[in-house]
Amino acid sequence: MSIHYVLRRLAIMVPIFFLVVTLVFFMIRFAPGGPFSSEKSVSPAILKNLEAKYHMDEPLLSQYVRYWKDLLRGDLGPSFKHANRTVNEIIQEALPVSLELGLLALTWAVVIGIAAGGMAALKPNTVYDYVPMAFSILGICLPTFVVGPVLVLVFGLWLQWLPVAGWETWQDRVLPSLTLGFAYAAYISRLTRGGLIEIRGQEFIRTARAKGLTEQEILIKHSLRGGLLPVVSYLGPALAGIITGALVTETIFNIPGLGRFFIESAVNRDYTVVMGTSLLYFTLIFICNFLVDLVYAVLDPRVKYV
């Protein structure tokens, strides 16, 4: 892979980023209501003061330019709703929580998904195939807002094994990450099964057998790399989906992550927080996909990015 490719990939990012900033900036401002419209008790004088403090009395275009100036210095501005807190502070606090939740969910989705799919692929059309694949159908069909409450009901309320809200101990991590990862584990198990079955039908697997390799060597050396490529290319969208999907999970389990701030800020028209979290999501998704493409090129020698 060439350095040109990397540079070009990064260069494409610039106009897209510009577009995202512009779109989100104007869309949220043209949406009905504003950050202070719900506060009916506020007198017109105070409202004027507030608007002046946040530069909302200026023309939209100069607000937009001001936002860019701050953004290029890495300053995402003050929150309109959380008095005395900046968006940078909010992100610094909430992002690690969301990342931890997302990575936990992805890790176990990958581990369980590959193990289940691998088992199914090695013994297709047996009980080792049917059982994991039945679970996988469930996982793909059931939305997070069903899986979450069901897990809460069973493991939290009936069995009382695990806490159902909060983000302090390791036990707090279990149910949310399971909830968030479930659908991804399900999908990854299907991709693993399909990828491995396809690879194991290839002629070079027969060549490997003809050379006298053991079944274990054939699986590890000759099947996994090609068979797991579909999983690798799915990791980008999966990470993106997990990061944005954490929204629902964070709400169900009352976790102080980014998703909660994002929803809350959109409802409250907390302009700067909406902007900050959107841009952060965008950047994370871009980085995930980029990294996955790089890994893919390393795994498949036929892929050449020029």
Add this chain to the structure above:
Amino acid sequence: MKPLLSIQDYKAHFYTRRGIVKAVNGITYDVYPGKTLAIVGESGSGKSVSQLSYLGLLPAPPLKIMGGTVQFEGRDLLKMKEDDLRKIRGDKISMIFQEPMTSLNPYLKIGSQLIEPLVIHRKQNKKEAWKAATQSLERVGISRPSHAMESYPHEFSGGMRQRVMIAMALTTEPKLLIADEPTTALDVTVQAQILDLLKSIQKETQMAMILITHDLGVVAGAADEVVVMYAGRVFETGSVDDIFYRSEHPYTRALLRSTPRLDKLEKELPVIPGSPPDLIAVTEGCPFYERCSYQKEICKTEFPKESTLGPKHKRFCHAEKLS
């Protein structure tokens, strides 16, 4: 001379949802060290299955071995445990396949695939095996072999990949090389080069070779003996000359007529009338019966017994002398 491989009345079927595919229905022949036996027949006549099945290279089920013996160096491969058979594969018996484009793993360097037989069977360490494998690439005519070891299969043409396959099959100096349509996917000029290469290596090493092909042209240049197969049965065996000049089987003759020849320029080659047999519907009779111009009542119900026509020449046919 004692045969290296002796196949006796060997039968192998597939039990599929559509029915029993009777791919190999009692075949008998011997393979001798230093000699090449060609197996010819239309595609779908069970040539590949007749070899791959006893080596454990086909999924079982659906494959089921129905009887017979396959003696290699005096041991019956059919009675061997899978792990013992695996130790013979790629060591004493090597294979090369039809599709050089797909028979190598696209995700692994040529070198790391080439050293595997030596690492597994000769217990060589990677470094020794790498050196030996590089030499074997040189031997099959690959220029810059050290560079080739570090390359990936997609960087090579079909002919070059088939050379790599041959090099890989030969690293352990096998007693028997089974080549399943090794030139079918290649250009004509490359075909000749590959066959020459196989012949010259055989001369050096005295290995035996089974050459599977549907192309009689390949047989003429490369084989010592020929087995003509049809619907999982052997129809005729003999030396190359027996088959090309003294064939006494209607199917062999039809096959010869449908092969282009250099000494006769024909506008259109006659094709064998009728369609190749459905291996599910194989009966006790001769499977060529319906397409045969010498057909008799007995052909319908009874497969002919072996009749000897010369020291090596045998046929299975009810017909009197062919015209």
